[in-house]
Amino acid sequence: MVTTRRGFIARASALPLGFGAMREAHAQTPPITIALAARSPTGLNPQQTALTGGDAWAIRQIFDTLVKPEDGTFAVRPEDFRPSLAESWESSPDARTWTYRLRRGVLFHKGFGEMNSDDVAFTFARHLDRTIVTNQKALYSNLASVEAPDRYTVRFQLHRPDPLFNGSMVSTLSANILCRRAFEERGQGFNMDPIGTGPYQVDSVSPTQGVLLSAFAQHFAGVATSPVIRVAFIADTTARTLAFASGQVDMIEGVRQPGWIPTMRGRAPQTIFDATAPGSFNTLHLNLTRAPLNDLRVRQAIRLAINNEQIAAAFPGLSVAMPGIIAPQFAGSVRPQDLPEALRYAPDVRRARALLAEAGHGGGLTIPCFTSQREDYASIMLMIQEQLRAVGITLAMRIIDHATMHAENRRDRNSMTLYSSSYPPVPTQPFLQQLLSSAAVKADGTGGENYSHYGIAIPGIDALIERAQDEPDFERRIALIQDIEQQVLRDLPLLGIVTLSYVIARNPRIDLGFTVRSGYAYWPLNRARRV
Amino acid sequence: MLRMFGARLLDAVPTVLLVLTLVFIALRLLPGDPALVVLGDYATQEQLVLFRAQMGLDQPLWWQWFAFIRDMVTLDFGESMISRQPVGALIAENLPYTIELTLAATGIGLILGIPMGVLAAVHRNRWPDRGARVFSLVGYAVPDFYLGALLLIVFALNLGWFPINGGGVAFWDRMYHVALPAITLAMVKTAFIGRLTRAALLETLSRDYVRTARAKGGREPRVIARHALRNALLPITTGLGLSLLATLSGSVAIELIFNRPGIGEVLISAIAKRDYPVIQGGVVVFAFFVVAINLIIDLAYILIDPRLRVQA
Numbered sequence: 088m089v090t091t092r093r094g095f096i097a098r099a100s101a102l103p104l105g106f107g108a109m110r111e112a113h114a115q116t117p118p119i120t121i122a123l124a125a126r127s128p129t130g131l132n133p134q135q136t137a138l139t140g141g142d143a144w145a146i147r148q149i150f151d152t153l154v155k156p157e158d159g160t161f162a163v164r165p166e167d168f169r170p171s172l173a174e175s176w177e178s179s180p181d182a183r184t185w186t187y188r189l190r191r192g193v194l195f196h197k198g199f200g201e202m203n204s205d206d207v208a209f210t211f212a213r214h215l216d217r218t219i220v221t222n223q224k225a226l227y228s229n230l231a232s233v234e235a236p237d238r239y240t241v242r243f244q245l246h247r248p249d250p251l252f253n254g255s256m257v258s259t260l261s262a263n264i265l266c267r268r269a270f271e272e273r274g275q276g277f278n279m280d281p282i283g284t285g286p287y288q289v290d291s292v293s294p295t296q297g298v299l300l301s302a303f304a305q306h307f308a309g310v311a312t313s314p315v316i317r318v319a320f321i322a323d324t325t326a327r328t329l330a331f332a333s334g335q336v337d338m339i340e341g342v343r344q345p346g347w348i349p350t351m352r353g354r355a356p357q358t359i360f361d362a363t364a365p366g367s368f369n370t371l372h373l374n375l376t377r378a379p380l381n382d383l384r385v386r387q388a389i390r391l392a393i394n395n396e397q398i399a400a401a402f403p404g405l406s407v408a409m410p411g412i413i414a415p416q417f418a419g420s421v422r423p424q425d426l427p428e429a430l431r432y433a434p435d436v437r438r439a440r441a442l443l444a445e446a447g448h449g450g451g452l453t454i455p456c457f458t459s460q461r462e463d464y465a466s467i468m469l470m471i472q473e474q475l476r477a478v479g480i481t482l483a484m485r486i487i488d489h490a491t492m493h494a495e496n497r498r499d500r501n502s503m504t505l506y507s508s509s510y511p512p513v514p515t516q517p518f519l520q521q522l523l524s525s526a527a528v529k530a531d532g533t534g535g536e537n538y539s540h541y542g543i544a545i546p547g548i549d550a551l552i553e554r555a556q557d558e559p560d561f562e563r564r565i566a567l568i569q570d571i572e573q574q575v576l577r578d579l580p581l582l583g584i585v586t587l588s589y590v591i592a593r594n595p596r597i598d599l600g601f602t603v604r605s606g607y608a609y610w611p612l613n614r615a616r617r618v
Numbered sequence: 619m620l621r622m623f624g625a626r627l628l629d630a631v632p633t634v635l636l637v638l639t640l641v642f643i644a645l646r647l648l649p650g651d652p653a654l655v656v657l658g659d660y661a662t663q664e665q666l667v668l669f670r671a672q673m674g675l676d677q678p679l680w681w682q683w684f685a686f687i688r689d690m691v692t693l694d695f696g697e698s699m700i701s702r703q704p705v706g707a708l709i710a711e712n713l714p715y716t717i718e719l720t721l722a723a724t725g726i727g728l729i730l731g732i733p734m735g736v737l738a739a740v741h742r743n744r745w746p747d748r749g750a751r752v753f754s755l756v757g758y759a760v761p762d763f764y765l766g767a768l769l770l771i772v773f774a775l776n777l778g779w780f781p782i783n784g785g786g787v788a789f790w791d792r793m794y795h796v797a798l799p800a801i802t803l804a805m806v807k808t809a810f811i812g813r814l815t816r817a818a819l820l821e822t823l824s825r826d827y828v829r830t831a832r833a834k835g836g837r838e839p840r841v842i843a844r845h846a847l848r849n850a851l852l853p854i855t856t857g858l859g860l861s862l863l864a865t866l867s868g869s870v871a872i873e874l875i876f877n878r879p880g881i882g883e884v885l886i887s888a889i890a891k892r893d894y895p896v897i898q899g900g901v902v903v904f905a906f907f908v909v910a911i912n913l914i915i916d917l918a919y920i921l922i923d924p925r926l927r928v929q930a
Binding site for chain 1: 648649650651654655656657658659660661662663664665668669672699700701702703711712767770771774775778781782783784785786787874875876877879883884887890891892
């Protein structure tokens with residue numbers, strides 16, 4: 088085609104009209120959109136590793152688990168769970184055999200047929216298979232076998248009793264039920280085009296649009312209120328905030344650093360903040376193999392110097408002080424008023440100084456450590472650094488790249504390690520991961536995440552946790568967990584600091600259909616609507 | 619000319635090999651274990667070992683290097699450790715957005731920068747020149763991430779003329795989405811090209827052949843365009859090539875602020891997650907662009923300067 092001067096001018100003058108047309112297209116009613124802090128979707132297969140929070144949001148809409156908590160809550164006790172793909176379940180008296188009766192007529196998306204016990208067994212068998220890398224594998228270490236005696240019955244056999252099996256394995260992200268046929272047919276393609284039974288099915292996945300989901304008309308619980316949901320990915324905080332302020336997106340993932348919510352409130356006072364509780368557990372490991380942290384008096388001084396309430400107050404509405412290792416919202420946690428006076432550790436600078444003097448550090452001491460540059464880690468550790476300065480402890484702290492911090496921690500190179508992790512409401516989990524002697528960190532990187540060497544450097548809680556793990560009765564197990572909490576408070580290898588909620592800023596024009604009180608860092612959007 | 623082309627390509631081979639080796643070594647020296655990043659808190663030790671074996675991370679370094687070079691030579695970039703997507707597909711998906719942004723910004727920079735430089739040189743030390751110098755100073759001084767945020771707030775958030783973020787889908791949509799980021803990047807490009815043009819033109823304007831052209835009665839615009847500017851194009855072309863490379867690799871801040879897909883953003887994210895195959899694939903692409911743009915510059919020299927054509 089020959090380009091004439093007139094033709095060129097005509098096309099050039101049409102350019103603004105083209106822009107106008109695009110603006111008009113963009114002005115049409117958009118789907119309900121949530122923007123998460125990630126670059127792009129990693130994948131939508133719940134068993135895939137390295138999933139981001141954004142992926143988890145999409146997965147929650149696409150799949151279902153056998154049981155679930157009430158929307159907007161965590162199920163922290165056995166009676167808190169509600170039916171989902173399973174309509175009933177029972178456990179043996181020793182809490183080692185769990186049997187689920189599946190709901191009949193539950194369909195997979197896009198014509199993949201009825202979900203049955205074979206799909207459930209397939210899903211969990213993948214976690215059992217040691218030759219396959221699957222997400223959250225450690226959560227399934229107590230699973231001995233899974234079988235499907237008939238089309239609508241699934242039976243799990245556990246190595247040890249678990250009265251909260253529904254919380255520890257059945258309702259987590261990686262326990263969402265996969266469609267076996269789709270998984271085997273699509274192979275790697277399943278990651279970006281998965282088939283589930285959830286209220287939404289995948290329409291498209293792209294780096295620019297994110298994940299577009301449309302309501303699944305045959306969902307067993309009824310059709311979702313909003314016909315289309317978009318899970319968008321905006322990594323940069325400024326870009327995400329501007330997208331929210333412009334109304335382009337309806338919900339955005341918040342930033343867990345002091346001052347973010349007040350700033351947002353200043354900009355848009357009507358904004359609703361949905362925060363999960365507890366969110367992440369932030370704990371501080373004191374390396375017992377290194378002086379002066381091997382001295383209990385120094386550890387007690389550190390405990391007395393760190394004011395958890397003050398740190399929590401820096402994150403208004405998002406944080407709660409942790410008296411022990413279990414978050415106050417979970418069963419098994421301890422309350423200061425229930426503890427002996429000596430284990431309450433109310434902040435006391437004078438007593439902390441006296442303990443340091445008694446330990447031979449009256450002139451002050453310096454502890455080298457490092458932490459991550461991620462905003463939550465850096466904010467908390469900087470506050471701890473200031474609080475310790477007040478009693479004469481100088482934290483010679485380096486702030487380093489997040490991946491580097493994890494790698495260096497795993498090589499036992501840190502003296503004071505801030506650890507942030509979200510847990511299911513299973514009270515044994517934080518102890519198994521952070522305090523068991525078999526999880527002790529090793530210099531060659533082959534150890535676990537017990538960065539204090541508790542149970543190795545000094546006697547730990549191994550025997551107590553064994554007893555708790557063998558206890559089939561939930562109430563008795565909780566009592567044992569509280570004993571463990573007290574033991575840890577006596578030895579102070581690990582200090583509970585604060586919980587930090589995951590927060591979503593929501594435009595008031597969106598009604599979720601329930602109130603977010605607690606739960607994982609994602610929730611269902613099938614009842615969400617514009618108001 | 620073909621021989622020159624071939625020689626340049628051959629020259630590029632050791633350069634690319636060296637770059638690849640340096641990247642390989644740098645990645646392995648960087649603290650951080652991809653297995654820990656990928657598998658997260660709930661990984662068992664057994665899973666970590668299995669993952670490292672699957673990714674070949676448990677092999678001796680020399681073996682990993684050979685495998686890496688072999689794969690690169692056969693253009694097999696492997697798959698991302700994080701998403702398990704083929705790296706080639708990931709690059710193919712994101713690279714067009716970076717190229718589109720680079721070309722748009724450079725285009726705007728050329729359209730505005732060359733006339734600005736010409737005006738400044740022709741009116742040396744008068745108000746157009748002073749104005750151009752002030753603009754250049756501002757263009758250099760204001761960081762692009764700050765300017766980007768400012769333009770976003772004014773033109774996208776408050777006035778609603780442009781989209782807040784994204785890369786667009788169809789042609790017009792993509793043009794609509796690239797406009798504001800391109801304008802942001804074009805600010806510094808205009809300043810750079812304007813200064814370059816001014817300096818080069820000032821030099822050629824004082825040459826004898828320009829004086830001769832004027833003495834022969836040539837009209838001033840023609841003298842400037844045909845005699846002065848054409849001879850000033852060599853340094854401008856060199857500068858333009860460098861500027862193109864800088865934008866290709868350095869537009870990541872703009873990609874982040876405007877939430878555009880792009881290769882820079884993919885690479886930064888891969889570095890944070892120690893996703894070795896993606897980093898390596900991305901660096902190969904950049905190395906390719908360095909070689910390609912240098913070749914294009916050489917060809918442009920020949921087109922601009924007939925003397926080089928004879929030598930070639």
